[in-house]
Amino acid sequence: MSASGTFGYGVDEAQKVDITKLGAVICKGIFLKPRDGNPQPRLVETPAGMLNSIGLQGVGIDKLISDYAPVWGKWDTPVIVNICGESADEYTEIAKRLDEVDGVSGLEVNISCPNLHKGGMEFGTDPQVAAQITSNVKAATSLPVMVKLTPNAPDIVSVARAVADAGADALSLINTIVGMAIDVVKQKPVLPNGIGGLSGPAIKPIALAIVYKVAKSVDIPIIGVGGISSANDALEFILAGASAVQIGTAGMINPDIFGQIVNGIQTYMQKTGTADISELVGKAGLR
């Protein structure tokens, strides 16, 4: 899958990249209203990674439903909408609006964005709040609901358990990690909010350890995300307990990577005599 925020709304992108190789397109995070996002600068390159402070620039739910969903409805590749909220109610409202919209195959609840003043990550750090949003969204839709968690929670396993108990169909792990860069000439943080979200190969070991840990604590499927840049990386996440993976930063840099990773996994399965990918899920876990 393409990770949210790294593949736009998929519509322009599908003209440039072969999306038939993707298990799903996850679109950019959406709020009820259109949003401008944060001022420049929004990006900083870091060792083997990058910080972003996009601030969820977006078109809002009306335009998503009127302009993008009809295009998605014609695709064979399912589209999962990443939903955001400044309040707990906003998630419920968006979930209601998207229920039974043709072209939308699932929801990914973003309670993990580090670039917002209100909402976002603060809903994903407290197990009770996370569980409440999850059950509200579940009640508001008949679509499958996966919940995207933040590694910035003090105890992500508790959040994962609470969200699973609240009825989530799957978890995506992880959103970006809070990070910072400082301009030593200006003697100020580079990014307007001070902090941003770290992504890319630099976060892969952290994401992998979280997937491994959470996979042993919950019974719902986990979608691994964080720094995956090759078939080898993807296989590590699957062996750690992920049933599927998302590619973010690596796909922005190398749009051809989706197909390459799929091919690499297939080659590995042939070599290892694996008939079904599910045989590999969590195989590295000590049981």
Added chain:
Amino acid sequence: MKQVVARVLSNKKLSSGCYVMWLEVPEVALMVKPGQFVMVLCRGEGQTSPLLRRPLSVHRIDGDRLALLYAAVGQGTGWLAGRKTGGQVDVLGPLGNGFTIDAGAKKLLLVGGGAMGIAPMIAFADEAVDKGLEVTVLQGVRNADLLYPQDELPSSVTFEAATEDGSVGRKEFVTGAIAELSPDHDRIYACGPIPMYQAIAGNTLILSSKPTQVCLEQMMACGWGVCYGCTIKTQNGLAKVCQDGPVFDINDVVWDSVVDPRIGRV
């Protein structure tokens, strides 16, 4: 847009200190227009730094080949400078929208700010000369050493230099030279650092005189519209520099929303 592994035909250092790299890459070269850019992966296979591709303007176009002009100032461009003839470079392109020439244009002033700002202007001068237009290329630099070699320009182009130390050409900032030259031209095209544009945009004398297109740079992660990292404000709403630009009408850009992408470090 294609992601292709291009073959390095040559990679030479110019007298200005910049490098010119010629690539054989028909998938991009046959489609690309002056003002468009490519995202160049500046690392070897299996490496993770520098992580992001570098946006580079197309400097020259010749059939199935294209040239890039770059200064070897950081890790990425340093890696590029080390590529040898016959080597390979992964490029993504063509990206963005190029310069446009309207039907009424006759005398073009092409401005390159700094040693690198000249990069897209040479391909554009080639195109404009081919179309039978009169072209002046103005380069503004700190001193004569940084000037682009004039023997590389099409012969019918008039070259003007502005240097801060007066070592060659006019002794003034490039903005002053634009103000002096603009009455003799009917369109202005510029490429250079953000502070140069902000100076031009603040100079009502230049602004009110002639239609001006500028080629912008903001920090980009993808270059093809997916990351929303390079969003700026324009009179027509938000715009992605990579996809809606990098060429904009100077009056369309809300200049407060644009920042100099260089990060200060020791």
